[in-house]
Amino acid sequence: MAENEKKVALTKQDRISVCFRSTFLQGSWNYERMQNGGYCYAMIPAIKRLYTTKEEQADALKRHLEFFNTQPYVAAPILGVTLALEEDRANGAPVDDAAIQGVKVGMMGPLAGVGDPIFWFTVRPILGALAASFAMSGNILGPILFFVLWNVIRYAFLWYTQEFGYQAGTAITKDLSGGLLQKVTQGASILGMFVLGSLVQRWVSVNFPIKVSEVALSEGAYIEWDKLPQGGEGIKQAIAQWSSGMSMDPTKVTTLQDNLNSLVPGLAALLLTFLCMYLLKKKVSPIVIILGLFVVGIVFHLIGLM
Amino acid sequence: MNAISIVLVIIVAFLAGMEGILDEFQFHQPLVACTLIGIVCGQPVAGIVLGGSLQMIAMGWANIGAAVAPDAALASVASAIILMKGGQGAEGAQTAIAVAIPLAVAGLFLTMIARTLAVPIVHAMDAAAENADFKKIEMLQWGAIFMQGLRIAVPAAALCVVSDQVVSNLLNSMPAWLTEGMSIGGGMVVAVGYALVINMMATAEVWPFFFIGFALAAISDLTLIGLGIVAVAIAFIYLNLSEKGGSGAGAGAAAGGSGDPLGDILNDY
Numbered sequence: 245m246a247e248n249e250k251k252v253a254l255t256k257q258d259r260i261s262v263c264f265r266s267t268f269l270q271g272s273w274n275y276e277r278m279q280n281g282g283y284c285y286a287m288i289p290a291i292k293r294l295y296t297t298k299e300e301q302a303d304a305l306k307r308h309l310e311f312f313n314t315q316p317y318v319a320a321p322i323l324g325v326t327l328a329l330e331e332d333r334a335n336g337a338p339v340d341d342a343a344i345q346g347v348k349v350g351m352m353g354p355l356a357g358v359g360d361p362i363f364w365f366t367v368r369p370i371l372g373a374l375a376a377s378f379a380m381s382g383n384i385l386g387p388i389l390f391f392v393l394w395n396v397i398r399y400a401f402l403w404y405t406q407e408f409g410y411q412a413g414t415a416i417t418k419d420l421s422g423g424l425l426q427k428v429t430q431g432a433s434i435l436g437m438f439v440l441g442s443l444v445q446r447w448v449s450v451n452f453p454i455k456v457s458e459v460a461l462s463e464g465a466y467i468e469w470d471k472l473p474q475g476g477e478g479i480k481q482a483i484a485q486w487s488s489g490m491s492m493d494p495t496k497v498t499t500l501q502d503n504l505n506s507l508v509p510g511l512a513a514l515l516l517t518f519l520c521m522y523l524l525k526k527k528v529s530p531i532v533i534i535l536g537l538f539v540v541g542i543v544f545h546l547i548g549l550m
Numbered sequence: 551m552n553a554i555s556i557v558l559v560i561i562v563a564f565l566a567g568m569e570g571i572l573d574e575f576q577f578h579q580p581l582v583a584c585t586l587i588g589i590v591c592g593q594p595v596a597g598i599v600l601g602g603s604l605q606m607i608a609m610g611w612a613n614i615g616a617a618v619a620p621d622a623a624l625a626s627v628a629s630a631i632i633l634m635k636g637g638q639g640a641e642g643a644q645t646a647i648a649v650a651i652p653l654a655v656a657g658l659f660l661t662m663i664a665r666t667l668a669v670p671i672v673h674a675m676d677a678a679a680e681n682a683d684f685k686k687i688e689m690l691q692w693g694a695i696f697m698q699g700l701r702i703a704v705p706a707a708a709l710c711v712v713s714d715q716v717v718s719n720l721l722n723s724m725p726a727w728l729t730e731g732m733s734i735g736g737g738m739v740v741a742v743g744y745a746l747v748i749n750m751m752a753t754a755e756v757w758p759f760f761f762i763g764f765a766l767a768a769i770s771d772l773t774l775i776g777l778g779i780v781a782v783a784i785a786f787i788y789l790n791l792s793e794k795g796g797s798g799a800g801a802g803a804a805a806g807g808s809g810d811p812l813g814d815i816l817n818d819y
Binding site for chain 1: 568571572573574575576579581582585594595598599601602603605606609610612620640648651652655658665666668669671672675676678679680681682684687688690691692694695698727728730731732733734735736737738739740741742744745746747748749750751752753755756757759760761762763764765766767768774775777778780781782784785786788789
């Protein structure tokens with residue numbers, strides 16, 4: 245009689261198929277119900293397996309064309325739970341439309357709150373910056389590293405969290421508030437903030453080559469080019485003198501940048517970043533800021549400040 | 551560009567357009583899209599260098615909520631095509647980026663059109679669901695994705711058709727003050743992406759790690775991988791200590807407000 249208790253069940257092949265289709269979750273992203281078309285598209289293999297009559301199939305399709313929106317990767321555990329619920333329903337359990345929709349809506353918010361910072365703001369910037377630093381010297385390893393690592397991480401995440409959701413069913417909602425997820429998020433944001441700090445220092449370039457002072461150096465503090473012997477011997481002496489700390493020019497030029505760097509290297513970049521954060525918090529569009537910075541770059545260059 | 555290159559570039563652009571909405575394989579990210587265009591045009595190194603430089607700028611551009619950032623897919627594809635046609639090789643990367651970013655902003659308009667056109671598509675899905683017509687729903691989903699591919703492929707094709715001469719003349723006719731000024735601007739624009747990310751992640755608890763990273767990065771002997779190792783080690787130490795001592799939780803709760811003191815200061819300013 246065990247057969248009767250579970251008339252229909254999803255095969256592993258069905259679940260793999262759903263997982264693969266969730267790649268196209270955002271394909272029909274629209275202003276009305278956002279990812280609904282993609283969600284329904286992903287559920288089709290399961291609906292075909294679980295329901296046989298045309299009415300049941302039509303109802304299931306309509307159920308999954310309701311509003312849905314989350315970070316596209318964390319949709320995987322939600323799909324997993326939905327698969328478990330649909331399976332129960334197909335086997336006669338009293339799971340109504342509201343319960344399924346409730347679980348979807350209840351999970352999409354909190355999970356997007358985890359998925360956005362982890363994937364878009366930690367993993368992608370870190371992998372991207374690492375790979376870009378290879379790429380900027382023309383090394384093809386950069387793009388390959390980025391592409392391969394990202395997709396391995398992504399598919400592993402999609403499959404295992406979907407399976408986790410399917411096994412756990414609705415119990416997953418309890419796990420969400422539990423410690424592990426919180427720890428992962430916390431660890432990721434520590435990592436992210438650290439890397440961002442170093443990126444601001446290394447890659448934001450704000451340079452003020454404007455001269456603030458020009459001091460004539462005393463004799464012996466600079467290389468006297470006209471007193472060096474001819475040929476290779478002269479070059480050798482010049483290098484020896486330079487490495488012993490003598491200046492190449494008889495005057496010492498200090499730029500605004502030198503002064504800023506002697507305070508804190510990268511201070512200007514840090515301040516610019518804070519300014520951008522402030523403007524963004526004041527709801528200035530990032531596009532306006534980007535175009536504004538180009539204008540500032542051109543104007544400051546013209547007046548000789550940068 | 552010869553005919554084969556143009557066809558391949560348009561295919562890459564199509565992939566980038568689909569990925570611009572799907573955000574899965576990352577074909578729309580500069581690192582991938584610019585490299586692919588460089589390869590199909592026979593200038594792989596220039597493409598890779600461009601991809602790396604643009605990736606640094608596009609770092610924080612993401613499709614989330616109501617936030618609008620320039621379209622990474624169009625920026626990558628357009629700048630790569632301009633670079634290939636300009637014939638300056640890797641040196642032209644900064645100029646190509648400066649030209650492409652305004653285009654990427656214009657690309658947002660195309661994104662909005664595509665996302666609006668998707669509304670009638672899902673209405674057609676509703677009708678198909680009524681008849682349990684699986685095939686039709688699948689076709690509609692693919693149609694929508696196809697439309698997103700065209701969003702980038704069509705502008706890319708237009709850029710390809712413009713003669714190489716026109717593009718290189720345009721680039722050469724730009725005065726030095728303009729290109730130099732734009733590349734100075736490009737150096738600063740990177741900060742916007744980082745600022746977007748920091749605003750998302752910052753809490754009282756994690757700000758110190760930002761400053762540790764900032765200070766350590768000034769040591770130029772330390773590579774990015776070295777910094778990454780330090781970061782992972784610190785994250786593990788912190789998580790372990792806060793679990794054992796339990797004092798970490800207290801610090802987090804005591805912060806209050808938005809949990810972002812610097813953000814609060816910036817807000818009150």
